[in-house]
Amino acid sequence: MKIKVKVILFTAFIFFAAYLSAQNSGAGNSGLSRGESLFKENNAKDAVQVLEYEILNGQISDNSYNFLGLGYYQLGEYDKSIDAFRRGMKAQPDNKKLLSYNMGNTYYAMKDYASAVSSYSEALNADPLFYDALLNRANALLMSGQLVSAKDDYIDFVNKCPDNPQRERIELLIKALEEEIARREEEARLLAEQNKAQWEEYDGNLNEKRKESFSPDWEKVEAGIENNKKAAENPEWERINGENPEAVVENKTQEKITASDTENEGTRVDWEEFEHDGSSSLAVSEEVVDDVEDWMTFSDDELDEMKELEKQSREEHEKWLEEERRRNQELANREAKVRQKEQEAALEDERRLREQLLEDMRKSEEERRKKLLEDVANSLQGSDSTNLTSGAEDLIEYDLEGELD
The missing domain is CATH 1.20.5 (Single alpha-helices involved in coiled-coils or other helix-helix interfaces)
Structure with a gap:
């Protein structure tokens, strides 16, 4: 019986000590729940578990969802952080300003800059005087490549917060953005002119080819044929055959006539000379003449x-x-x-190689300048949301004026 009493007393002592410990912890963080106190003590791992338990049991304060989302953020569990902030905006719409701002910071850490810009804009809609959200939105716009909008937000921030300790750096960044925007616009203009000139040259060559394709080639061929015909009727034939067939026929005809005349003369002479020889000689002579005439004569059909x-x-x-x-x-x-x-x-290979080299150089320089701007934007990014500071601590020093001149 005495043993049971001792066990009961020991158990009561343990619970009492735990109660005093909880009270002491609450005294050190007045008004905070156990989960919020753990977060303040940089114990994010235990804080998120306790905060989830407190929210599940209805022990919800104004900062329960905010600390829960920040706890997951510190643990690098960004998806759970986004989910906690969304649940908080649904359960506590009056706290939209802070929850949207911290959601934007989480999206920024995830490199989802478009969603970050949207979240910062929601925070500014909830409170237009929330200039930390304005600065962070400018940073997100710069990171997403929207240089003109980023420059406008930076200018707006400097005008509304002239006493901000980062003003001088932001003004240098604004100047650098103006020069970068002007450079890109000039590159775009030159590229447009180059493309226009190339198209006009191509279009002009195409029109010329269309005009030339109607008949000049055919006319040249036809003219060449006519010139060849006029230059020599049968030059190749004459070179191959060695003579004009018509001349051959004419010569043969002329020879036939000449031979006929010669034969007639010979016949007359023979006849006159040998007339006294008798009829037999005459018959023989006539027969010879007839044979010669038959051999030299061509008919019309032939x-x-x-x-x-x-x-x-x-x-x-x-x-x-x-x-x-x-x-x-x-x-x-x-x-x-x-x-x-x-x-x-x-020529095309050479041109492409030259253009590729220039493009690589341009991209390399553009990436370098972009990296410099992004580093400055990251240094300006405020992410300490527990006390809503602008994140100006531990700034990275860059020689903006020298690098971006």
Whole structure:
């Protein structure tokens, strides 16, 4: 019985000590719940568990969801942090200013700059005088590449917070943004002019090709054929055959006539000279003349046939010559096109290589300048949301004026 009493007393002592410990902890953080106190003690891991338990049991204060989201933020569990802030805005819409601001900081840490800009804008809608959200929104706009909007927010922040300790740095950043915006606009203008000039040149060449494609090539070919015909009727035929067939026929006809006359003279002479020889000699002489005349005489049909053969032969030869000229011309055209394409390909490769080098240099310089601006924006970013400071502590020093001149 005495043992049971001792156990009961010991258990009561343990609970009493735990109660005193809880009271002492609450006294050190007046008005804070156990979970909030753990967060203040930088014990985020235990804080989020206790805060989840307190919220589940209805022990909700004005900062329960805010500390819960910040606890997950410190643990790097950004998705749970976003979820805690959203739950807080749904359960406590009056605390939208603080919860939206901290949600924006979480999105910023996640590099979701578009969502960060939206969250900071919601915080500013809840309280237009919440200038920390204005500065952080400017940072998020810069990180997302919206330089003009970022510059406008920085200018607005400096005008509304002229005594801010970061004013001089922000003014340097504004000047750097103005120069970067002007540089990009000039690059865009030059690129547009270059593209326009290239298109006009291409369009002009295309129109010229369309105009030239109507008939000049055909006219050149046709004119060449006509010139060849006028220059020499049958030069190739004469070189191959060595003589004009018509001249051959005419010569043969003339020879026939001359031979006939010669024979007639010979006949008359023979007749006059040998008339007294008798009829037998005359018969023999006449027979010889008849044989010669038969051998040298061409009928009209034969002459026509010879002319027709000559004509056909000439036509076939001209067709062959024309086909050879056409094949040679096509071969020359193909070779010229191949050479032209090779030259164009070489020039195009050289141009692309040069443009790629310039583009790489431009991108490298643009990335360097962008990295510099982003580093400055990150140094200005306020993320300590427990006391709503602007995050000006531990700033990184950059020679803005020298780097971005």
